[in-house]
Amino acid sequence: MQTTTIPPEMDLVYRRPDTLTQTPMHYCPGCGHGVTHKILMEVVDELGIQEQTVGVAPVGCSVFAYNYMNVDMQEAAHGRASAVATGIKRILPDRFVFSYQGDGDLAAIGTGETIHTVNRGENILVVFINNAIYGMTGGQMAPTTLLGMVTSTTPFGRESQVMGFPLKITDLVAQLPGAYYVTRQAVHSPTAVRKAKKAFRHALEYQKLNKGTCFIEIVSNCPAGWKMTPVEANEWMEKNMFPAYPLGDLKVPK
Amino acid sequence: MIEHDQGATLMKGNEALAEAAIRAGLQGYFGYPITPQSEILEYLTAQPKGRAGVVLQAESELAAINMVFGASGAGARVMTSSSSPGISLMQEGLSYMASAQLPCLVVNVNRGGPGLGTIQPSQGDYFQATKGGGHGDYRLIVLAPSSVQEMADFVFEAFRLAEEYRNPAMILADGALGQMMEKVILPREGSLPYPPKPWATTGKPASRERNIITSLFIQPEKMEQVNLELQEKYRRLQKEVRFEAFQVEDAEILLVAFGLAARIAQKALELAREQGIRAGLLRPITLYPFPTAAIANLVPNVESLLVVEMNAGQMVEDVRLAVNGQRPVSFKGRMGGMIPTPEEVLESIVQIAERTHTEQVERS
Numbered sequence: 211m212q213t214t215t216i217p218p219e220m221d222l223v224y225r226r227p228d229t230l231t232q233t234p235m236h237y238c239p240g241c242g243h244g245v246t247h248k249i250l251m252e253v254v255d256e257l258g259i260q261e262q263t264v265g266v267a268p269v270g271c272s273v274f275a276y277n278y279m280n281v282d283m284q285e286a287a288h289g290r291a292s293a294v295a296t297g298i299k300r301i302l303p304d305r306f307v308f309s310y311q312g313d314g315d316l317a318a319i320g321t322g323e324t325i326h327t328v329n330r331g332e333n334i335l336v337v338f339i340n341n342a343i344y345g346m347t348g349g350q351m352a353p354t355t356l357l358g359m360v361t362s363t364t365p366f367g368r369e370s371q372v373m374g375f376p377l378k379i380t381d382l383v384a385q386l387p388g389a390y391y392v393t394r395q396a397v398h399s400p401t402a403v404r405k406a407k408k409a410f411r412h413a414l415e416y417q418k419l420n421k422g423t424c425f426i427e428i429v430s431n432c433p434a435g436w437k438m439t440p441v442e443a444n445e446w447m448e449k450n451m452f453p454a455y456p457l458g459d460l461k462v463p464k
Numbered sequence: 465m466i467e468h469d470q471g472a473t474l475m476k477g478n479e480a481l482a483e484a485a486i487r488a489g490l491q492g493y494f495g496y497p498i499t500p501q502s503e504i505l506e507y508l509t510a511q512p513k514g515r516a517g518v519v520l521q522a523e524s525e526l527a528a529i530n531m532v533f534g535a536s537g538a539g540a541r542v543m544t545s546s547s548s549p550g551i552s553l554m555q556e557g558l559s560y561m562a563s564a565q566l567p568c569l570v571v572n573v574n575r576g577g578p579g580l581g582t583i584q585p586s587q588g589d590y591f592q593a594t595k596g597g598g599h600g601d602y603r604l605i606v607l608a609p610s611s612v613q614e615m616a617d618f619v620f621e622a623f624r625l626a627e628e629y630r631n632p633a634m635i636l637a638d639g640a641l642g643q644m645m646e647k648v649i650l651p652r653e654g655s656l657p658y659p660p661k662p663w664a665t666t667g668k669p670a671s672r673e674r675n676i677i678t679s680l681f682i683q684p685e686k687m688e689q690v691n692l693e694l695q696e697k698y699r700r701l702q703k704e705v706r707f708e709a710f711q712v713e714d715a716e717i718l719l720v721a722f723g724l725a726a727r728i729a730q731k732a733l734e735l736a737r738e739q740g741i742r743a744g745l746l747r748p749i750t751l752y753p754f755p756t757a758a759i760a761n762l763v764p765n766v767e768s769l770l771v772v773e774m775n776a777g778q779m780v781e782d783v784r785l786a787v788n789g790q791r792p793v794s795f796k797g798r799m800g801g802m803i804p805t806p807e808e809v810l811e812s813i814v815q816i817a818e819r820t821h822t823e824q825v826e827r828s
Contacts, residue, residue, distance in 0.1 A: 262667045264538070267678075276676045282665035284537045285678035287560050290530035293522070297534025297542075298665065300518040301492055305667050323530070326523040 227255035231280045240440020242430030245397040249407040263306045266291045270312035271345040289320025292327035308335040317353040317379040331388030331422035335413045341432040349435035353377040380427040384460035390422030392461040398444045466620045467652040477615040478503035478642040484616035487653040491517035491540035494531035499583040500639040501573035504545040525550040529557030536566040537677040539664030545571035559598030563679030567626035571635045573642035576801030584801025585639035590778035593636045594752045605633040606751040608722040612646035706749035715744025721772040729772045732809035741817045759786035767820045769793045
């Protein structure tokens with residue numbers, strides 16, 4: 211019997227791009243951060259812009275994003291990622307600059323920076339991971355925590371009379387003239403991942419046009435903080451988070 | 465060495481500082497208006513596009529210092545300026561920058577406090593400037609100008625030190641130095657070269673590993689190592705100490721004062737000399753590193769020391785550490801935006817001279 215050796219490339223269906231490091235991720239099983247990192251870095255790889263990309267990591271679960279993303283990165287103070295990104299982009303206007311922030315970082319302590327960065331129309335990509343909880347510090351209430359949702363600081367559920375309402379900051383920034391492209395995506399299913407990746411590609415392509423801020427919210431989960439299995443967390447997210455934070459484009463270029 | 469123009473011009477301290485920053489090769493300024501330093505931002509925004517580099521009015525001092533963080537990390541020569549309450553808001557960012565070893569210039573045109581305080585001149589931020597100011601074990605390089613000329617010259621010195629040591633540097637001025645007009649011979653453009661910054665996040669070429677700028681070192685062993693490196697840097701920094709001494713050779717009373725207070729002390733010194741009291745003056749120019757050794761060396765030759773400040777007595781603590789109990793150290797200060805007069809300082813000098821004389825008579 212005659213055999214032929216198949217070159218390994220012919221079997222290859224996926225290769226880790228050079229834009230992702232070999233470091234194993236510290237994220238909990240089922241968490242959306244890993245997938246989001248991966249597709250963002252795949253887009254950087256596919257567009258061939260690794261050498262021109264500078265990222266900003268926040269304070270929160272993705273504080274170590276720079277351990278996984280193989281691009282130049284800065285680690286910002288809590289809430290200030292978009293100000294740091296502004297500083298980088300203003301000095302290096304031909305680079306692709308993104309900030310990667312959670313809900314507490316972007317929509318609580320950093321609300322001022324978020325609004326003003328988008329209002330100035332900084333030509334950066336803001337990646338906003340909304341999982342309605344502070345994961346890193348152990349599951350406290352976030353500005354996006356749903357009403358009635360139990361967290362370690364709302365043990366009886368979030369009450370609007372005491373703790374206000376879930377902040378739809380993406381809807382807010384979409385109103386600003388400085389925003390060029392605003393979309394809300396998810397990464398919990400193959401279809402959602404494909405759509406989210408497309409959104410990242412659009413956003414980075416738009417950055418070349420100097421037309422304003424691109425803002426991508428990823429509605430995500432937190433199995434550990436929500437005290438659920440990954441499967442339960444995704445089901446709960448679809449049932450409860452998506453009605454509050456509907457997926458889709460909020461602002462697209464005309 | 466800084467090269468200067470030929471002729472002198474008459475300028476406000478804040479404006480001279482801003483013009484000097486441009487001539488020092490400023491590439492980015494991020495700031496927020498606050499009295500008595502808003503002229504710096506105004507002067508820079510009034511320049512032809514590109515002359516002052518990137519100039520951006522931020523939405524807050526918090527945003528401003530973090531824009532400085534990003535821009536410095538991107539490799540640019542950057543600065544911000546503010547006054548006391550705004551500088552307080554920047555402390556978190558300065559701690560992060562010190563930890564991430566990012567150079568920048570921060571100008572504090574000190575006003576009276578605490579709280580919202582007053583817009584009048586003060587030196588009440590000495591502790592904040594020289595002891596760290598934010599959280600953790602770190603220091604700023606601190607320069608204290610006492611004239612409009614030095615407001616301009618020290619911009620060059622501060623950028624040089626900040627970039628050489630990869631550490632934030634502060635010019636600690638006060639409302640009077642910022643607002644008053646004086647003759648100034650401006651430093652010449654282009655006399656401060658840009659050092660290479662291979663650590664900057666400018667985009668990762670295939671030829672090198674990615675650059676990461678961070679102040680997060682979660683493992684305590686690593687965090688301790690970073691702290692040891694910082695402390696070693698601060699030790700190396702000691703050789704940059706600068707001070708100025710007036711008539712200390714025969715002085716029996718040594719005045720120690722910085723910034724505007726040093727000018728008042730110098731006038732009081734002249735008045736004291738007219739009365740036959742041999743006073744001298746040591747003016748720290750770098751407040752960190754502090755001229756501890758210079759003061760300690762003078763101690764055996766003097767009878768007594770008098771520290772003059774526009775605060776409740778802050779630098780006096782560093783002077784007492786230098787004197788180490790060997791001589792009495794007195795303090796004369798005004799607070800809350802009040803400036804002591806030379807006559808007030810003279811009164812203190814006369815009292816000390818009389819007390820010293822009485823003690824000498826008693827001893828003999």
